[in-house]
Amino acid sequence: MLKYILQRVALALAVAVVLSFVTFLLLNFATDPAYAIAGEDAEPEVVEQIRKTYGFDRPVLVRYAEWAGGVLRGDFGESYYWNKPVAELVADRAPVTLLLAVMSLSVTVVIALPLGIVAALNPNSALDRMALGIAVSAQAVPNFWLGLIMIILFAVQWRLLPVSGDATLMHFVLPSIVLGASSVPAVMRLTRTGMLDVMESDYIRTARAKGFRGAALVRRHALRNALLPVISVLAVQLGAKFSGSVITETIFAINGLGRLALESILGSDIPTVQILIFLFAIVFVAMNLLADILNAALDPRLRIA
Numbered sequence: 454m455l456k457y458i459l460q461r462v463a464l465a466l467a468v469a470v471v472l473s474f475v476t477f478l479l480l481n482f483a484t485d486p487a488y489a490i491a492g493e494d495a496e497p498e499v500v501e502q503i504r505k506t507y508g509f510d511r512p513v514l515v516r517y518a519e520w521a522g523g524v525l526r527g528d529f530g531e532s533y534y535w536n537k538p539v540a541e542l543v544a545d546r547a548p549v550t551l552l553l554a555v556m557s558l559s560v561t562v563v564i565a566l567p568l569g570i571v572a573a574l575n576p577n578s579a580l581d582r583m584a585l586g587i588a589v590s591a592q593a594v595p596n597f598w599l600g601l602i603m604i605i606l607f608a609v610q611w612r613l614l615p616v617s618g619d620a621t622l623m624h625f626v627l628p629s630i631v632l633g634a635s636s637v638p639a640v641m642r643l644t645r646t647g648m649l650d651v652m653e654s655d656y657i658r659t660a661r662a663k664g665f666r667g668a669a670l671v672r673r674h675a676l677r678n679a680l681l682p683v684i685s686v687l688a689v690q691l692g693a694k695f696s697g698s699v700i701t702e703t704i705f706a707i708n709g710l711g712r713l714a715l716e717s718i719l720g721s722d723i724p725t726v727q728i729l730i731f732l733f734a735i736v737f738v739a740m741n742l743l744a745d746i747l748n749a750a751l752d753p754r755l756r757i758a
């Protein structure tokens with residue numbers, strides 16, 4: 454098990470290094486950092502002076518090495534737009550996005566797992582078709598449309614929940630439902646497929662012969678094996694929600710990393726955008742690594758493969 458974990462960690466670190474290098478190159482070739490600081494209407498002499506002052510005239514590999522070294526030390530650079538350390542901006546807003554990601558994933562689990570299990574236990578029935586219909590509907594509805602509809606209903610007309618902000622947990626209810634609904638179809642269908650496969654296996658027939666039925670059969674024998682592929686999807690979905698909350702945070706005026714990324718892009722704040730893209734990618738890689746380790750712990754055959 455230890456050897457397997459070390460192999461996966463080494464692979465994850467290699468992916469992280471490649472991602473950081475590609476991100477740095479793309480952002481620095483896509484726009485001129487000197488113009489981002491001086492402004493598009495700045496005089497060429499001013500732009501050239503800024504380029505020399507900040508070292509933008511040096512080779513890109515040298516600048517990348519300095520940037521990577523700073524990241525390893527926890528120095529993410531200075532924001533051009535806010536005139537403050539990027540690390541401070543990220544530290545202030547990361548907890549908000551993390552809370553939103555965890556709550557939205559909880560919404561996905563609470564809705565998708567029961568639907569998938571009920572659909573698998575009643576194949577081709579009205580319950581099965583209803584569950585699939587809910588999944589298809591959730592997949593077809595755009596996040597921004599669902600968010601606006603929920604604001605109109607629950608915040609404006611019925612006044613049950615706050616419309617925007619992140620001051621309390623109640624402010625996260627609506628955005629969590631909106632962000633979590635987008636993952637329901639994938640998790641629900643995978644749960645249904647896994648349960649259908651497991652329920653047809655030999656050891657389930659043996660358990661039935663021993664007298665196991667209903668919830669006891671599902672809980673003690675079927676669910677663990679059926680959820681193996683679901684774990685990987687949930688881990689990936691958590692990473693996706695952490696990095697893909699731009700629209701939801703913007704609609705509900707939540708001051709998280711997603712909104713910070715949008716504001717940084719609009720403000721041509723390259724250091725902040727650079728760190729955020731790298732951070733989102735690292736979280737995604739880390740969640741995949743966690744999924745691999747959990748799957749290997751649950752299924753020893755994966756360690757051999």
